[in-house]
Amino acid sequence: MQSYWGDLRDRLHLTEMVAQIARVEAVACDSVHEAAWLERNLLEADMPPWNRTPGGAETTIYILVDTRPRTAGVRTSHVARFDGVVGLGPYLGGTRARQAISGLQRAFPLSYTRDRLTGAERDIAARRGIGPQLREPLAAAVISALDGTNTGAACEVLTAGRDRAAAALNFELAARIHDELAALEWVTSMQRVTIEGGGDQDICGWADGLAVTFSIRGGRLNRWDQHECSRSAVAQASAATPPEWAAFAQRNAELAAALIRV
Structure with a gap:
């Protein structure tokens, strides 16, 4: 037996659950993310005795897009408080959300438009021609990637970066970007069964x-x-x-x- 998150073949107590199955009912969802959320909602509403945690152990998380001069960037939040920022979500799975943010930072480096940067950050921003004047356009690109109106732009940048890394035999970087692409697909896939x-x-x-x-x-x-x-x-x-x-x-x-x- 497997779940969306891992292999469950070591859970021998689940054999008792299988013996109690009377019939199989299924729901065809629009994405794996949506199916995972539906499972989460069902387990929170009525947790069977063989489940370990109400709703499961996966993290509910939000992605915040901040355009304020001192704190510009993209980050996660475990609570739906969006004062002064644009909040999107909820998403299921903290690791995937953070990987998606890493990919968005790679494609649209909003954090390099902050007023206060470290010396290393200033050097990177200068090499890439990034400054405060790009804060709003980069934030808009991040938001349009996350809300699905233009996810393709981020995917195009990341795919090109992955291919360059692979061509240069930098397979570790290529694998990291590949995971970021998969995470971005996860957080932007259709999901309607949980609406904040x-x-x-x-x-x-x-x-x-x-x-x-x-x-x-x-x-x-x-x-x-x-x-x-x-x-x-x-x-x-x-x-x-x-x-x-x-x-x-x-x-x-x-x-x-x-x-x-x-």
Whole structure:
């Protein structure tokens, strides 16, 4: 057995869990990051006895983009306090968030636009032609990479850097940049099951005589129910499903109907 985070084959106590499986239900998510968040939400809402930690051990983290002259840069935060900065997230997995920040610093070195730099930082900034006049453009590039409006620009810079490192036989650097690219893909992939400050809503899909209803509470999708019924029985719930969730609901109703026939 494996999880999103590692190999679980040494957890012999999980054999008891396997023996209690009555049926398999699945949810098709839009990304691995979204699937990991859904798992986290489910375990926080109702932790089975064989799980070690409510919600799991992974870190919930935010990425802050700071454009203030003395503290400009990109950093992580474990709390959703965004006074004077632009905050994005939440993301699941502190290591991936920090790797993504490392890649963004490599592509768009916002921290080198601070008013106060060390001697070494000033030398690097001068060689790269970076100064306070680039603070806002670099911050905008970081934000557009993280919010998905222009992630490709960061990926292009990092891919070129990785390829140059590999061509120069600097494989350690190439591997580090490769990991930064993977982390950037993780934090920018579609993820809607955990929304900071989100509200409550139910979404419903129906296929082949089976309805699947997902519950979102406080911005977190943390429960679903499936049952056999006619299409007309859930017509109102389906009509109330927000348009942006319609494809998700329908896809998972079709998946549930297929699994129940197995």
